[in-house]
Amino acid sequence: MTALIPGEIAPPARLLMGPGPISAYPSVLRAMGAPLVGQYDPFMTATMAETQELYRQVWSTANEATLLVDGTSRAGIEAAMVSLIRPGERVLVPVFGRFGHLLAEVAERAMAEVHTIETAWGQVFAPSVIEEAIRRVKPAMLAIVQGDTSTTMNQPLAELGEICAKHGVLFYTDATASLGGNPFEADAWGLDAATAGLQKCLGGPSGSSPITLSERAVEVITSRKRIEAGIRDEDDPDAADFVRSNYFDLGMILDYWGPRRLNHHTEATSMLYAARECARLILAEGREAVIARHQLAGRAMLAGVVAMGLEVFGDVAHKMSNVVAVEIPEGVPGDAARAAMLTDYGIEIGTSFGPLHGRVWRIGTMGYNARRDAVLTTLAALESTLGRFGFAVAPGAGVAAASEILGQA
Amino acid sequence: MTALIPGEIAPPARLLMGPGPISAYPSVLRAMGAPLVGQYDPFMTATMAETQELYRQVWSTANEATLLVDGTSRAGIEAAMVSLIRPGERVLVPVFGRFGHLLAEVAERAMAEVHTIETAWGQVFAPSVIEEAIRRVKPAMLAIVQGDTSTTMNQPLAELGEICAKHGVLFYTDATASLGGNPFEADAWGLDAATAGLQKCLGGPSGSSPITLSERAVEVITSRKRIEAGIRDEDDPDAADFVRSNYFDLGMILDYWGPRRLNHHTEATSMLYAARECARLILAEGREAVIARHQLAGRAMLAGVVAMGLEVFGDVAHKMSNVVAVEIPEGVPGDAARAAMLTDYGIEIGTSFGPLHGRVWRIGTMGYNARRDAVLTTLAALESTLGRFGFAVAPGAGVAAASEILGQA
CATH class of the missing domain: 3.90.1150.10 (Aspartate Aminotransferase, domain 1)
Known part of the structure; x- marks a missing residue:
């Protein structure tokens, strides 16, 4: 039997004007065609460091821990949640659309005790409503979507950081749908963690998730650190309440992106090139x-x-x-x-x-x-x-x- | 302050003759430059189905459940393990190099009771040694690397499927380093699950993980099925022992790739194009x-x-x-x-x-x-x-x- 072998990929011409994915910038597509280099090639590590710096500017943050998770936007969500939430901890999720339900779902799978508040689809939350729920629930984390594409709403975040700080709550947002096309100020708004994807306003393909983490978030992650067997040295950390995922363990991912360059996954080089170009275009245009x-x-x-x-x-x-x-x-x-x-x-x-x-x-x-x-x-x-x-x-x-x-x- | 904006990516010329990642085929790089389409575009769903069919031939399987996980090769490993192993179940991992340790590590994080046997680096296991361990441990799953790049060894798998079937054990292998450049027969060898990456013999970039699952594996996954809140209908399954990951829940990923096309992640389109081209090149050459x-x-x-x-x-x-x-x-x-x-x-x-x-x-x-x-x-x-x-x-x-x-x- 001779199977029919198809030809090279030849997508139809499309103008993608939906809620995302959208048509990528031509130079982002071009970037993915660039040749690969090895994962410890000086060019590779320099490109990783450069991409981190570009995303610090995109997120408007000084966070050292600014990097990419190798997966789609929900990979970034899961990495943030599973690394920051200890099983049994309370998480508060204000839900104003489908992606609020997703945050609650991911938190539940991370074995959090999840509390939600809801508002009608097409509305956002007043900060006072969120603060009241924080007082009642006393969560370890507030997890809230910035822009929920299911309803098109953009939740104001500027006042929430102060509320979270006052109550000792980690403040996480999913900015997948909003980052790049709407104001975002990771540091000024007091965010501890924020994640995104390339396939919306950043103008790239799905498959890489930019993430930024405050020092406080990194402290939580470091306290749970465990370096995997096979590459762990004797004096390396091996916390008892280690993250219940290897792939999404931000402690190990930070060691891969950081000066130690400890092997974890093999960085998705072409997606790194794409993510770099998305950020570069934003900063070049302003x-x-x-x-x-x-x-x-x-x-x-x-x-x-x-x-x-x-x-x-x-x-x-x-x-x-x-x-x-x-x-x-x-x-x-x-x-x-x-x-x-x-x-x-x-x-x-x-x-x-x-x-x-x-x-x-x-x-x-x-x-x-x-x-x-x-x-x-x-x-x-x-x-x-x-x-x-x-x-x-x-x-x-x-x-x-x-x-x-x-x-x- | 005006930040310095770098130029478009311009990697140095490299001939990658290490253990991977290696230089991608030129047409794989070209494929990633193809324009994006929407995730439910008829071209997209047809390309997903076509890619599944191409990988059935690469894996040498009739498994309907043959697809891609959106992440690097260890994303595929974790998806297979977290979806197939219930917390507390026993997993046997014969370790003959670093990536055996990785399988044990991922299984442990998936809350399995992990049992390992080890052989000296540079050796492989005789089937009888593995069967003896299976008799002793009585695991729910045997998880073994096919080719461990850390030692270059290629573990013979042909006799293990029959042993696993005899003892009612799920048989999983990580073929990241070996698939495409060494014989692999998913069906003839009785595999229940196998995962890989593009960055070795398949000649693509890291960032997409081909996976194939037997009917028996799909039954296990289906028995744990839970469709996430926000898109779950009233009569949709909602199992109590659901998978403790959203991103790696193969039950939902199968619904996204299957006829229901139920939204999960947004498929990484450019990596899909790359994965398709890797398989297409193998089949075109033979x-x-x-x-x-x-x-x-x-x-x-x-x-x-x-x-x-x-x-x-x-x-x-x-x-x-x-x-x-x-x-x-x-x-x-x-x-x-x-x-x-x-x-x-x-x-x-x-x-x-x-x-x-x-x-x-x-x-x-x-x-x-x-x-x-x-x-x-x-x-x-x-x-x-x-x-x-x-x-x-x-x-x-x-x-x-x-x-x-x-x-x-």
Whole structure:
């Protein structure tokens, strides 16, 4: 039997305007084509150190412990939680969308005693509500999503660090959906741990998770340190309450990234190159300029869909810059319309999870695609698609409204 | 303060002839530069299914549950162990090098009761020794490395499946270092689980872990199934002894790769492209032809180093095809000589771990680099380097011996 061998990969042309993953910056794709080097090559260790420094600037932190976890964004979440939470410790998770449920789920699997508070989807929490829950629960950690793509909401974090410090609580946030396109200040906001992924505003592929850890977080991790058998020296630490994962043990991952360069995993070199390029692009354009570009594109997309007569879901004042959820109009088949956008225009938009599945479309403007032509093309294609499915739109209204915000090219 | 922004990544030219990672095939690097698509794009799901089918052929299996774990090779190890081992269950790990210790370590962190047997580094186990230990320990799982790069040994697996089946033991192997360059027969050898990485004989970058699971393994995983909060329907399973990791819960990962396409992580698209290309290249050249090419290159390298007067470490009859460990000659500073190979010739060779650190060099001939010019260039550079450090080699002896095996080009 001769099996049929396919050819080299040849993806169709796509403009990814959903909630992520989004189209990567061309130079990020190019970076992954760069030749490999050995894991202890001076170029490799220098590139790791350089990437750490670039991400310190992206996170706005002086944290020495700023690095990558080799996996998708939820690998970073699990690494932070399993390394920072001792079994039986209490974790408070304010849930305002699907990814809050994920944090609770990961904490539960890490054998934490998980307490959640919930708010309606489309809303965020007032700091006082979180503080009240902290007083009641007395958690070891507050774990909260910054931007929950399932609802598009952006939870304000600026006041939470002080509250956590006052109550002796570790403060962790998942900034996967928000980092790069919305303000983020790891040090000024008093964060102990923050994790992300490349596939949203950072403009890269999924598969590498930037993470930053405060000195306090590193102290917790160090107190649980155990170096694995096979490479452990006699005087190396071997804590009794060691982390119940080898792959996600940040103590060992820090030793791999740190001056000791102790072997753990083999760093995913091509993903390192990608992560480096994502950060490099942000800093070359300017961190504030990239956030402003996301805000402009987001405002334009919002104005466009509103001008087309679509209803926007949730508290728009607390929306992330980089994604908007619009109610699917009565009578329009949501999935068929999304499929038509993909087939006829090569444009991907998303639906959502749980209570919002089939009720909203999520339209993103992230990373490379937070740009004028991507916004206007999407609005034009959406107008055409809505018309095809019987929802009449004033011709050109969406593009005109967005153009007004974007200004002339 | 204006921070200095570095330029695009520009790695130095390297011929990676160590124990891995090794230089990737050019078309694998090219594949990662292909544009991204959305995670539920028909092209994406078709590419995932196609990649599964390609890896069934690489593993030589009919297992439906053949897929990728998004992380480095040890992510695949941990996913297999944490999903298949219930806390408190016994796991038997025969250790013949550093990566046996790793399996024991990962099993211990997965809260197994771990039993090890050891043999001297440089040796492998007779099946009877393993069966005796199985009779004594009565484990739920036998976990054994196929090729342990730390010693270069290749543990014969062909007889172990029958032994495991007889005693009702799950049979798992880590084939990271061996798959693609040495015979591997998942079904014929009765394996329940096997995991690998791309960065050895498969000729890709680290960061994606191919895995295959027998029906029996899938039954164990299914019996522990719990779908995470936030996307769980009322009638979805929610087992009490759920897997103590979200990221590595193969039950959920199988639902993501399977027909239900239930969201878990966001598949690392560029690494998927790379993994697909690694498998595609093997099948296009022919699985047996690729193994034969590794065997030829390995024999040539072995003959070359022997002809140069170097001692080879371990039981050569059980050496993997793709790597050889040579004793560093008395008086030659091992690390300085390796550094000179890198600086003067751009060639990387490795040292080893634990008792072999600083005692041997490990020279690999894997994937793209299992080829005539890579072998001969390495031998010529090694001869020159040894001479520089005072170890006299008969001029041209290594290259001549290797050439004899390789034949004329």
